[in-house]
Structure formats: C-alpha cells, structure tokens
Amino acid sequence: MHEAVALSGGGAAGFLLVLAVILPATGVVLSLALGRHAERIALVLMPTGFGIALAILADVWRSGTSLVYLIGGWAPPLGIALRADGLSCIMLVTTALVICAVGLFARGDFSEPEPGRETRAPLVFWTMLMGVWGALNAVWLGADLFNLYVALELLTFSAVPLVCLDGRAETLAAALRYLLFALVGSVLYLLGVALFYGAYGTLDITLLASRVRPEPVIWIAAALMIAGLLAKTALFPLHLWLPPAHAGAPAAASAVLSSLVVKGSFLLVVRLWFDVLPGLPGMPAAQTLGALGAAAIVFGSVLALRQARLKLLIAYSTIAQIGYLFLIFPLTTGAAAAGIWGGIAWTGGVYQLVSHAVAKAAMFMAAGLIGEALGHDRIAELGGIGRALPMTVCAFGLAGMSLMGLPPSGGFVAKLMLLTASVTEGQWWWAVVILLGGLLAAGYVFRVLAPALADTGSLTLRARVSRRQEGVVLALAVCALLLGILPLRPSQLLQIGRPAATLAVVR
C-alpha cells in the first residue's frame, strides 16, 4: 500500500479522485449562487462526473493497484489520503449511473420554473442531488475515519431535505425522524473515532490496520461505530425511520435515497470490518450481524407483502434487501483462513449492493410514474395500468426479477453466490433465509403485477406520463437485468486494494 502512496501520491490520475468529490460540490455552490439554473448545472455536471468515475475505474483496472491521492502532498498520519480500491471504483460507477438516470428522469418533475419565478422544490432537489453525489463519492474514496465521518454527515444533510421536498406534514415528520436517527448514529460513530485516535494516534485506515491489536478499547469503539452505522443503514431493528421517509419523498428522490444513500453507511461498516480490523472480528459478532440481516429479510418482506400502498411496499422491500448485505459478514468470517477476498460471499455481497441499487432506483421511479398517471398508488386499484403504461410496468417487473433473484438478473447472481457461500461454509441456516426471502420477494412483486396486468375494462388516467421518463426507467431496469450477464471479472477488480496480508493468502 505504501509503494502505491509513493508512486501515485500526486499523479494526474490521482487528481481524478479530487475531481470526483469537488465537481458535485461545485455544482452545489453554483446552484445556490445561480438559483434558477440549478437544473442546467446539474445536467452538465452529470455526464462529466460519469466520465470521471469511468476514468478512475479504467486507471485502477489497468494498474491493478489502488489509486491514492495525498491531499496537499502530506502523507498520513499527518495528512489525509483519498483512496480508490476496486470496491470504491464499482460504487463510483454505480452511483454515477443511478444519479444520471435520476437526473434524466427528474427533468419532468423538477424542471426549471418560468423565467423570473423561482420555486423552492426544483432548486432544493437539484442542489441536494449534487450534494448527495459529492458526499457519496467522498464516502467511497475516504481513507481516513474522521474524513469519512464528515462525508457521512454531508450525506445525511443532503438526504434529509430530499425527504420533505413537498413540505407536507407527514413528510416533515418523516424527515425529522430520519434526521434524529441519523444524528445519534453519527455521534456514536464519532465516539468510536475518538477512541481509535486515543488508542493509536492515527485515523488513516491503512495505518490503523497495521497498528490495531485485539484489546477491549477497540471492541468498544468498533461496537459503537457499527451500532451507529446500522441506525443509518436502517438494518432491522433500527429501520423504523426508513419506510415513511422513503415512501413519502418524490419518486426521483426516493430512488436516490433507497438505492444509494443507505449504502453509504453500509460501506463504512465494510471498511471498518475488513480494512480497519482485518481478520479481527470473531464469529459471534459476525453471526449477530448476519442474524440481524436475516431478521431484516424476513421481517421486511413480510411487511412488504402486507402494505396497501405501492411506495410503502417498495420501501419495506429495501429493508429486506439491505438484510442480504449483512450476510457477507458471517459468510466471509469463516472463510478467512482460505483467503476471503477470493471468497464467493464477498463478490456476491458486492453484486447485491450494485444490483439492488440499480433495480430499486428503477422500481421507485416506475412507482412514481404509476402514481402520477393514476393520482394514487393503492395496490388494489392498479387494475389495467399494464395496458396504459406498458413500458413502466415492464420496467417494474424487470426490477422485481432482480429483487427476487430470477436469472439472468444481477440479483440472481448475487443471491446465488451468497447461497453457494452459505452451503460451502456449512452455514445452511443462511441458505434457508435467502431462499425464503426470494420467495417472499416474488410474492410482493406478484402482488403488484397481478392487478396491474389484469384486464379490468376501462381505466381513466389522471395525467399523461412522458415517454422519455418511461424510457429512462426501462433503460435502468434493463441495466439491472444485464448486470447478471456481466462476465465475472469484477471479482478480480474487487481484490484490488484489499489488505496485503489477506491478498497474499489468496495467491
């Protein structure tokens, strides 16, 4: 890792990492300064940001090592580094893809107001969308625990206004509840950061990994940090804030919140578990996280089955799908001796991260279009919408395939890998949960599709839906499907930048 620091400390490629964070931040500042042009600024920055994410991916892929940038040329522990490993690259590209799709979709809902008028919602939407993007990129690239804290807070502050864009009382209450959960979560994280600094005098992830020893203060710090992050990730039983917040937001905002924002804090759990404390957490802790994940899968899916409103159903399905991510911990901890980075559970977990992000964004936007066309989103009264909006309902179905894990979707590959891992690890109980979760997911997707495709005669649409928006949703849903046929090269990419000790075992 340190050779990488020396080689690319101030290189031109390293500067891309700075751009990935700075560009959306510039967008926020410009939007606030130029008010009415927020949409145009965001739409110009989106392809640029996508290009930067791809360039970082290409550079890391080609060199086979992490890309590191030392801010101001100061090496840790004095300075702060930005680091892009394989996982960061994948998340950067996924984020850029979803943000661009949401941006194209939202042009209809949050288009620029008439000249001379400035309405709040579009300005806040575009500004906060850029804010979420910048904060997420900072989370993916952060290599310093305190810097990651700041990025996490930026993410919360950008996400909360997105929840209450329409200013209705229930969305305000949902936003407030979300903020309060998130604030307590991040203070607990900060408390853990303080304990880490007190024990080892550095917060750089690479340096910490070489210094940590199994001792009580580290267990307390890690437990506090992970508990705080779980509240922000909405893992069962800390999920109470998520359904009203994600279901109440406008469709474009829900898509970002549900597919990307909750993943930011999840990635910090991954960083803490695998990068800061490589190989240290034991089986009991891993099984606890796995059990919470399993409970989230069952509980979230069952509640999704019982919802009367389409957007609430999708929000509960997010809780269930987050649960799958936490199965990584028990399934890789047992494999540590055999080289976890080759581990199939790890790759499956990251597949789940990406495929859920893409599928859930498509699903929320499809639900938004259905709600717009009908003027409501009551599942029982969806009859005939499949004929009125064939592209949208098709997109919903394709995204649903990924959630239930039907081939050839991305969700199928993810769930198959997790299933294989739980069988090869001899932890069959997770396999039962994964299969049950897939069955329940099929149930709640079918609950929507059955009335939507039923022929109920006449259906009066309240509003016309733009063909362009339908196209964006369908394109994203097709991406979710195609993820499953990507060659499995990402598993090599994912090993880039893993701690050297575990890499050596793999070789």
Place this chain on the structure above:
Amino acid sequence: MTAETLYGLCAAALVGLGLFGSIVDPQPARKILSFNLLGGGVFLLFGIIARRGATAGMGADPVPQAMVITGIVVAFSATALAVALVLRLFETTERATLQPDAPPRPSGDGADPDA
C-alpha cells in the same frame, strides 16, 4: 484521581445522559437537546485525548482539537437543520411531536397537553 480521569468520567456521563434522552424522550426539541449533550460528551473526550497526547513544547495534541472544531461545526449545522424541521412541522400541524396519532394542539386556551 487525575484530572483526565475526572473529565473522562464527565464525558461518559454526558454521553450516557444524551443517549438516554435522545432515545427515551418523545419530544423532538428535547431529542435535539439530548443530541447536543451527547455531542458535548464526545467533544470532551476528544479534548481529553488531546491532553493525553501532549508532548514536549505543546500543551496538547492539536489534531483532536482540529477534529473537535470540525465536529462542532457539523453538530451546529445538524442542530440548525433539525430545529428548522421542528419549526416547519409546528407551523404546518400546530404540534411538534413525532407521534402520528397525537391529537392536534388545542389552540387559544393556552393549555398544551404535549408540553
């Protein structure tokens, strides 16, 4: 008992009180206050760590102090955002609780069942 231990216990007490309040108290405004108490405890802990890191020529390790400043800025913005949301919620609904079924505040007679 050294000064560091004393302050450390204070920090622990603040964190405990803040955490208790922010979980148990149903009033958003009090939750926000509890959050600030919790944050205060964490910042005090950073101060103690800075003090313990004192080396020759310096009274305290400057890095945790810099983190405290950043942390205070973040906590301040968080509080401002939360207070703005509570005010807006109050303007819209005439009450400021998170219980969805709570009855609306009776206006005019001055009695406040939520307080």
